[in-house]
Amino acid sequence: MVRSLSLLAPLVSLLLVVAACAAPAPPAAPAAAPPPAAAASPPAAAEMPAWQRDWEQTVAAARQEGRVVVMGPPGDTIREAMASAFRKAYPDLTLEWSGARGNEIVAKVSAERRGDLTTIDVALLGTENLPALRGLDAVAPVNSSLVLPEVTDPSKWLDGRIEYSDSERVYNPVFIGIVGPALAYNPGQVRPDEVDELGKLLDPKWRGRLVMHDPLLAGSSLSMVRWFWYALGPERATEFLRGLAAQQPVVDRETRRELEGVARGRYPVLFGPSDSMLQQLTGEGLQFGMVTEFRDVGGYTTPSSGSLVITKGAPHANAAKVFVNWLLSRDGQTAYSSGLTQASRRLDVPRGHLNPLTVPQPGGKYWPAYTEEHVKMPPELEALLRELFPG
Numbered sequence: 001m002v003r004s005l006s007l008l009a010p011l012v013s014l015l016l017v018v019a020a021c022a023a024p025a026p027p028a029a030p031a032a033a034p035p036p037a038a039a040a041s042p043p044a045a046a047e048m049p050a051w052q053r054d055w056e057q058t059v060a061a062a063r064q065e066g067r068v069v070v071m072g073p074p075g076d077t078i079r080e081a082m083a084s085a086f087r088k089a090y091p092d093l094t095l096e097w098s099g100a101r102g103n104e105i106v107a108k109v110s111a112e113r114r115g116d117l118t119t120i121d122v123a124l125l126g127t128e129n130l131p132a133l134r135g136l137d138a139v140a141p142v143n144s145s146l147v148l149p150e151v152t153d154p155s156k157w158l159d160g161r162i163e164y165s166d167s168e169r170v171y172n173p174v175f176i177g178i179v180g181p182a183l184a185y186n187p188g189q190v191r192p193d194e195v196d197e198l199g200k201l202l203d204p205k206w207r208g209r210l211v212m213h214d215p216l217l218a219g220s221s222l223s224m225v226r227w228f229w230y231a232l233g234p235e236r237a238t239e240f241l242r243g244l245a246a247q248q249p250v251v252d253r254e255t256r257r258e259l260e261g262v263a264r265g266r267y268p269v270l271f272g273p274s275d276s277m278l279q280q281l282t283g284e285g286l287q288f289g290m291v292t293e294f295r296d297v298g299g300y301t302t303p304s305s306g307s308l309v310i311t312k313g314a315p316h317a318n319a320a321k322v323f324v325n326w327l328l329s330r331d332g333q334t335a336y337s338s339g340l341t342q343a344s345r346r347l348d349v350p351r352g353h354l355n356p357l358t359v360p361q362p363g364g365k366y367w368p369a370y371t372e373e374h375v376k377m378p379p380e381l382e383a384l385l386r387e388l389f390p391g
Helices: 002-022 050-065 076-089 102-114 127-135 198-202 220-232 234-246 255-263 275-283 317-327 330-340 379-388
Strands: 067-072 094-099 122-125 183-185 210-213 250-252 269-271 289-291 298-302 307-311 366-368
Touching: 050 067, 050 317, 067 076, 067 317, 076 094, 076 275, 076 317, 076 330, 102 122, 102 127, 122 127, 122 317, 127 307, 183 255, 198 234, 210 220, 210 255, 220 234, 220 298, 220 366, 220 379, 234 379, 255 269, 255 275, 275 330, 307 317, 317 330
Parallel strands: 067 094, 067 122, 210 250, 210 269, 298 366
Antiparallel strands: 122 307, 183 269, 183 289
């Protein structure tokens, strides 16, 4: 028996070795998960487009300045429209808007220049004021301040370009383009066919009954007399202006008073109404008829107060740059166009709120009143106006 057990021992040992060899291997440890993908990091400054670096630096510097001082068309509607829209876009910047007509802006800048002072950053005014401001050495280049792609993209603008009044295309961008109002009349006293030709204003029935904005001041009246001079020629223009003076119009300098006088029946017809004031008073419920094109001589296009300059030595230069780029963006132009009911030269700005009479039509006969060439007052014309309308 002992012998049998001794024989079995090697056999048991062999079986244990075989079993050990056949035992399944322990499960392998799970493979390490791959490291998470690195989060995308913002592009390095060197990878940003140049315009974006410029813009971000400008906005940061503007926030340090805190405000931008703008002088533009008077009226609560335009001031509130611009302030509200700009605040929404740049809540860290304050827009200080002062309403003034172009000649008043020039007078303020002139007084500040004499006192070696600059308080205005940007002025929005008619292009006829540019020669006076340039004479004061008071305007800085604007073209180099336009950096946003939606502003500089020519496809966004009428005629495929940002328009300028100055021949250098540097100082005075034009962003509004309307058919200028030649006449405003009282629809209860005047039929449209009584004033639809230039020569009809010389009918004796209007003698002593016309009101006229002073043609020696910046505004629609001055644009019109320049239009007659350049488009009709000095001889025909002189003949018409002498005939107009013979009608003994009341010459006024207060745009609101002129229009209220027409709306209330004091005067049947106003020669050279202010477009911005006309739109404002229409919004307040006053009723006017309007002539934008004469059947015999056509009409003229103007930006009204829709051109801009940056003041040389602007105290808030970065905020001025931010404001100008915003103003020429779709949002800025929409706010301006809505506030003054004027057509923007941007093609993507809504026009449903506009009076169709003020929107230039394809094939229309329009004289461009805003160019540097045409805003110049010929000495002969100025002498004639001083003779006929001495004020």
